[in-house]
Amino acid sequence: MPEKNSSSQLIEPEDALLEAFWTRAKNVAKINPLEVIVGLDSVSALRPSAYSLGDSSEEADRLCKLVMDGTKRATSSWVASYQAEDAPLPEVGELSIICDGSGTPHVLARTRKVTTVAFQEAGPEIAMAEGEGTFAQWKAEHDAFFRRECEELGIAFDPDGQVLTEYFEVLYSH
Template sequence: MDDIEAFWQRAQQHARLVGMPSVLGVNPLATLRPPAWSFGATAEHADGLLQLVLDGTKTATATALWEFEAEGEALPSVGTLSIITDGAGVPRALLGVTRVRTVPFDEVDEAHARAEGERDRTLASWREIHEQFFTDYASHGRGFAPDMPVVLEEFEVLYSEPVER
């Protein structure tokens, strides 16, 4: 069993995703392991953003819609689960999506910027950080545009394991 599968087994138990099948039936959330991924584009991004999640500071994220399209991935929806890894690929948290919306970059609001938890948690700093990120890593050749569609997710931590320092 690999590290992610072992984490998933522990997370299902702690997050109470697995019930007593003979009484309650099989919980569909427990049948398939969710995707494992990390925040950001570098190991440093992944570690820093993961720590914000584990501290409870980061409860939202933003992804260019173009990224989902380029990867052929379905958009997340309420209830979507994800295993979040650190920069070394070690699973650390199980997240559940609580809200999803797609808006133009220039219509992201202050509340979402605060929920992302980065730097000073203002809309101005969110825009600066994300314009740079989308320009450098996530435009898939399209470049940055102020009206580019951005998928905004809010999430809750269902289970986590501490980062060893």
């Protein structure tokens, strides 16, 4: 997402900040770059993708803090959004950098589990893993978020569509 002027909109992280964070995080998390050279760990060869959670800087700040304090251990996405953007689905073992709303990297995370379920069949275990409130709150907030996202992408929201939940572990945070 490109940098935006309003304080409530997300700001794209700067490469220099990401590179500095990645260098420190892979050292602290003991991700050995020598393993890349001998082919044992291709996931650490390149800096992982970086993103903010949510669709406003305030939301990204709040969600990043929940990840950092261990409350949030998962995030959910609309499968049709990946398809509309021709983006690959997350896979177990992938690393990612989670940023706050100003684009500052704070967390190195590894995907440990990926599930897909119809939105109408999503259960309270997802809300618990996301750590954002009750299941009713999760359902209402994600319904609104997915509808906004679909509108921005120019695709129709289908209440029977699929939700992908990515469960992660924090390898490093600051």
